[in-house]
C-alpha cells in the first residue's frame with residue numbers, strides 16, 4: 067500500500083495542482099478530500115492551462131481515477147462546467163467517482179453566503195462553501211446518494227427553505243432546483259458511489275493513492291486563523307475525516323510551500339508586505355486567484371507559521387514552489403519569530419488579536435541574480451538559491467525533495 071498526501075503548508079495556492087498532476091503519473095487514484103469549488107488547482111500541460119475546481123488534478127491522466135470524497139461539498143452546476151471545459155480543450159474525459167456521502171452545494175447556499183455579510187467580512191470565494199457545510203451539520207443537507215430518491219430531495223429542500231427563509235432574499239424555487247438535480251443524477255448516476263470502499267480496496271491491493279489537499283493549513287477550520295478560515299479540514303487530518311481511511315495508511319505527507327507567502331481574502335498575515343516587495347511578488351508570481359481573480363496579498367516566508375504547519379501535519383518531506391519568483395532580489399528575508407507587544411514569540415498564536423498584531427522578526431539571506439527557470443538539477447541553481455533551500459530544510463528539520471522553478475511540469479527539480 068502507498069498513500070501519499072499533498073498538503074498546503076500556508077494559506078493555500080502553494081502549487082498543489084501542479085504537484086498532484088506531476089505525481090499522478092505514478093498513481094492509480096487521486097483523491098480530493100476537503101473543500102469544493104473554492105479551490106482552483108492549476109495544471110499546465112500539452113493541452114494548455116486549466117483551473118480545476120472539483121476534480122483532482124490527477125484525474126486528467128488516462129488510467130488515473132479521480133475521487134471526490136465525502137469530505138467535499140460539490141456544486142453539480144460548476145462540476146458540469148468543469149467537465150465541459152475539459153472537453154472544450156480536447157482533453158480525454160476524466161474517470162471519476164463522486165462519493166455518495168458528499169453533500170451538494172445548492173444555488174441558495176451561494177445566495178445565503180452573499181446575503182449574510184460573511185462573504186465580505188471573511189473575503190470568501192462566494193462559492194457557497196460555508197452554508198453547504200453548515201446545512202450538513204444542521205442535518206438539512208442533500209447528499210449525492212439522496213438524489214436517487216426524489217421524495218427525500220423534495221422534503222430536504224422544503225426543510226431548508228423553511229429553516230433559512232429570509233425576507234430580503236428572493237425565495238428559492240424548490241421544484242426547479244429539484245428538477246435540475248434529477249437531471250444531473252440521470253446523467254451522472256454511474257459516477258456516484260462508495261468512495262471510501264474504493265480507496266480502501268485500492269490501498270489493500272497495493273495501489274498508489276494520492277490525496278490532494280485543497281486550501282492550506284492556516285485556512286483549516288480548527289488549526290487556521292479562525293474565523294478567517296474555510297469551513298473544512300485542510301490538513302492531513304482531513305484525510306481520515308473526509309475519506310474514511312486511517313492516517314496510518316498515509317505513508318508520505320508532502321508539505322507544499324511557496325518560497326514566499328501569499329494569502330487571498332481577509333485575515334491576519336504577519337509577514338505581509340503592502341509596499342513594493344508585495345507588488346513585485348504579485349506581478350512576478352502572477353498572484354491572482356485562480357477561482358476569483360482577486361489579487362493575492364504577498365510577503366516573505368514565515369517560519370513561525372511553517373513550524374506550526376509541520377507540527378500539525380507531521381510532514382515527511384517538503385516541496386518548495388515558485389523559487390524562480392525570488393530571482394533578482396538582492397536579499398531575501400525570512401520571518402523567524404514574531405514580536406507581539408513587547409514579547410518575542412516563536413509559536414503561532416491561536417488568539418486572533420495576537421496574530422493580527424504580530425510583527426515579523428526577520429533574518430536576512432543573500433539573494434541571487436540569475437534566472438533559474440532553466441535549471442533541472444540542484445547543481446544548476448546558483449549557490450544562494452541552494453543555500454535558501456538548505457536553510458528551509460534546517461529550520462523545519464525535514465528534507466526538501468521537490469523544488470519548483472516555473473509553472474510547467476518540466477520546470478521542477480527532484481532532489
Ligand code: IMP
Pocket residue numbers: 077078079104105106188189190191192193194195196280281285294295296297330331332
Ligand atoms: P471559502 O472557502 O470560500 O469559505 O473562503 C474562506 C477563506 O478561505 C477566504 O479567505 C478565501 O479566500 C480562502 N480560500 C478558500 N479557498 C481557497 C483556495 O483554494 N486558495 C486560497 N484561499 C482560499
